[in-house]
Amino acid sequence: MLTVNYHHRFIILLFLLLPCMFRWFLLASAAYKVTHLPGFLQQSTLPFNLETGYIEVDEFYDVQLFYYFIESERNPREDPLLLWLTGGPGCSAFSGLSLEIGPLKFISERYNGSLPNLVYHPYSWTKISNIIFLDSPVGTGFSFSNHPEGYETGDKSWSKHAVIFLRKWLKDHPQFLSNPLYIAGDSYAGKVVPLVVHNILNGKDLEEQPKFNIQGYMIGNPSTGEFIDYNAQVPFAFGMGIISDELYQGIDKNCEGEDYENPKNSPCASLIQIFEEGKVKEWQRCIHDLNYTKDVRSNLEYQVNITTSGHRALVYSGDHDMVVPFMGTKEWIKSLKFSIRDPWRSWHVSGQVAGYTESYSNNMTFATVKGAGHTAPEYKAKECLAMFRRWISHRLL
Structure with missing residues (x-):
């Protein structure tokens, strides 16, 4: 039996959002509150606060980054603020929102060409945090440039644009300035996340307002640039x-x-x-023809500097991922030569082993997620929410 074709359903749902895009242009890229989504089955209005919009990050090339912002369902004014970068490079932020850690899930069912059906995701990380899902780098999702040269991007420009985006977004949303800020992402974005944090902590524009309340970062099944x-x-x-x-x-x-x-x-x-x-190729929900340069060889030096300066890091890996296997992640963490604070042990959810974890003196925690693939929350949503909840609350897993 054929199940849901996510590629076609993404296209249909995003096409239905296009009328809103024209309104954003007419409003000079103003933020737009979304209260209804086609195909959402459970009630007429969304049970969470969703905002979308554009922010310009390069005036010369008119680079506009599109975002989805969802407020925490617990305490938006005090809960952490996450900037979530989806991997690829070239994977839509809507992928992270609807297939990984956001409050929407597709119903898995036979695809007949009709409107995709969506339901509320009970293990969304927005249960306990505010999350900005950012279409980045430029050319990803709805993000665009009005000049061909604007699409020339790479590790350095992606991380630079993310910082510019954050600063402008917080100017427009000053009520979140005091919230603990974390940068997060998975797969290839795991390489860029530490660069964003580094730029926040060491950038030339440190005196610019507003100031960031940066606390650390999270990376899942991350690329580092290392062999x-x-x-x-x-x-x-x-x-x-x-x-x-x-x-x-x-x-x-x-x-x-x-x-x-x-x-x-x-x-x-x-x-x-x-x-x-010998490997079976899986369907990719990302574009791979970006004009993208991998211009940072490795992010390990950035990770050492960030954690040594007192900022926190969570590195997690689905243990059934062959794209970026946990064995390699364990190896590069070992190469950092951090002393062990909490030795290797199992961690549990609902009385069952959910994975294994070890934490280090330099504010880094590593965790495997048992039975999860490359984007761990997609496979083990309940366990990953528990992992995130404990770590973000400064508790041991």
């Missing part, structure tokens, strides 16, 4: 019984010291090619 992110796929696949002993041993022998994503010797390249035909 280990990709190289860990091979031992992970072997440990899961996906590839043969012979292939694993051949790669281990011929690719030692190589970057598996860009191998330089022919025997290694041939074996990695076999490993890639």
Whole structure:
């Protein structure tokens, strides 16, 4: 039986939002309160406060970033404020909102070309925090530039634009200035999140107003720019019984010291090619033709500086992810040489093991989410909300 085709339903739902976009342009990019969504089944008005709009982050190229803002359902004036960056680069913020940590979920059902049906997501992180879902970098989702050169982007410009966006957004929303601020994201955005925090803490515009009440960051199954992110796929696949002993041993022998994503010797390249035909490609809900430059080699130095300065970090990994396997994440965390504060142990939700965790002296916590894939909250929503709730409240997992 065929189930919901998320790609087509995304297109239909976003098309239905287009009339609102024309209104935003007429109102000179003013914020717009959304009280109704087509296909929302449970009641006539949304049971949460949703705002959308544009903010200009580059006047010369007229770069406009689109956002969805959802207030905390608990205490918006005191609960943390999260800026959520979705990975890719090139994945729509609506993906994070409706498939991961936001208050909307698609109903999984046979697709017949009709309007997508949406329901309230009971394990949304907006239960306890305010969240801005940002379409970034430019070219992602509804974000755009009025000049072709404006679409030339990369790690550095993405992080710079995110800071400009935040400063302008907080000027327009001064009631959230005192809320604890966290930058968060997953997958490739996990590489950019620490850059955003670094720019907030060390940027040239530190004297500009308003000031940020930055507390730390969260990254899920994150890229770092290090070889280990990709190289860990091979031992992970072997440990899961996906590839043969012979292939694993051949790669281990011929690719030692190589970057598996860009191998330089022919025997290694041939074996990695076999490993890639062996993987089943999953449907991608992101665009991959952005004019994007990976102009930061690694974010590890940024992470060390941020956590050493007293700011908090949560790094979490779905333990069934082969895109950025937890084994590689554990390896680069180990390379930071932080002393262990709370040794490796299980953490629990509703009396069941939800994963394993370890915390370190430099304000960093690492956690695996048992049975979760690349975007952990998509697979284990209840467990990830519990993880987030405990960490954001300064409790042990």
